[in-house]
Amino acid sequence: MDVLPPPAPRPPGWGDPIAETLELAGARCVLTRGFTYAGRWALAFPPPGRIKVHAVLEGTTWLVMDGVQEPQPLQAGDVVVLAGDRRYVLASDPAVAPVEALPLLKATVEPFHHTGPPGVRDVTALSGHVELEAPGKDLLLGALPPLMHMRAGSVEAPAVRWLLHEAFHEMREDRPAASFVADHLARLLFVHVLRTFLAEADAFPAGWLRALADEQIAPALRLMHGDPARQWTLAELARATAMSRTSFADRFKAVAGVPPVTYLYNWRIRLARRSLWREDTPVAELASALGYASESAFSNAFKRTTGMAPRHYRHSARMAGTAPVPVAASSGSGSP
Template sequence: MDAPLSTPLPTSTAWGDPITETLELTGARCALSRGLTAAGDWALAFPAPGRLKIQAVLQGVVWLVIEGVAQPVRLDAGDVAVFAGDRRYTLASDPTVPPIDALPLLRATSESFFHAGDEGRDAATIGGHIDLNTTGKDLLLSALPPLMHVSAATAEAPAACWLMDQTLREMRSDAPGAAFAADHLAQLLFVQVLRAFLTDAKSDAYPTGWLRALADERVAPALRLMHGDPAHPWTLTELARAAAMSRTSFAQRFKDVTGVPPLTYLCGWRMRLAQHSLRRGDTPVSVIASSLGYGSESAFSNAFKRTIGVAPRRYRESARTQ
């Protein structure tokens, strides 16, 4: 790679905050689906949603059973569950109740809430999902555990429940600006979800990746430096100094929490920024190369093709046809 330049990125003034960057790069769009009220003994089986799924309990107790997950999860009022969308799941009053197919109940009404079980309302829950672009699926899903249970006792859960409830109210409202309000409330919900992940990501149960690194007090300062100025020719010595560690200790710890060495991570982050710029507009490849610290377009193109598998211009053309 040629000597890096220090040209700032022509993207957003928010670069440097990895959570804001994630929202920007992943194209994350959070949307609510339907609410459920229930009473008595009930259990509903749902197909795999195919997207990152959020479930918040507003009232009562709801059990979550996910295909392939050994233990059912009890969700009390105020709890939030976030889980991968590649498996079927069941919501129930008790995990021992035989489930019925939820789709006929969903199709039977167009109301924001549908009902299961007996008359009355022992429990109420709201579901939603998060749509991600191709980069987002790679960047975010690989950093998250298959299932996360956010207890009502955490700082993030009450806000997430309120946002889901308020979003659903806006969706049902015919007040001026309701659609705009619902869309932006849903985005705030996703911010709360990411904050909850960050709070819990110190656990060794989390996959290696940028989220665990951001939660690691020793590694996070170096990670923020790379995110804040990706065009800078960072050295292992500079990054280790920011972490107040020796080069060897820092390199090992960084790899333990992210899965890759520091400078490999930096290269990968630059390529994600490049993908974002190539998808968004017509910024010349030479300008993108300079903004990411490459001394020539050819050096950048070679690095991009080596990492992504195609040349930058071919990537841009392909992204426009999707």
């Protein structure tokens, strides 16, 4: 049996698709508001248009979300992550008629908002969102289901409860560098939530995250992420997963949503977008680093996917201060 050559030395974390995608997306979880509730109440929130995080520290509340058939009870220690554009309601009881939350929140700059009789607290919660940079925004948002509910009894729950309480104290007591500390705690919180759901591949739609959660496919993903410039063959990737080429190809497309070659192509383009936006690497050097035989081959592939030539993309990104979103609507079906 042929043996794959050992990979070249890589920095720590190289080949970890989760870590690399969070870095690519510039994922940054920010705790934006604390909530205390008492009595009967219900607040309606508009579609977040981003990844929203809501964590219950004490008490019980209910989540009612468009497209989710049953109201979800949220207990102390539970965390929910909402991805996409669906309106939702947080309430003491699903039967309570909600009021719009944003006008109430905009009326005060206090870090904690209270709903109900003064001096009474039945529920304490923290809310925040995940900020994403354009190069990986579509990748991360497209991989997450509309609702992820991490229950207090899950394996990650003890660490998450500690993080929540630390963030709560930082926000409530307004300690020196509190926002800096809370931001780092919130990043860890989001990673723990993702780890919880990686144990259940079926919780995700077809995509890179579901593929990573699939034990059969994950070895192939790590190979491609560990050396994206290599011209990986179907035989090599299948051998790494101990599957036949046909079984591997079918399994990969079922869980990743695209064939292996297309996945590698898309990943290279996303790496290129990040590099063009953040770095001054010459286009020819970037093309070689990503496994393209020539600068023109890379430029053609990049333009086919993003609608812009690499140099134009870099110029537009620098002028706008953010990476442009691809406009070509390509599925990335071209050659890597």
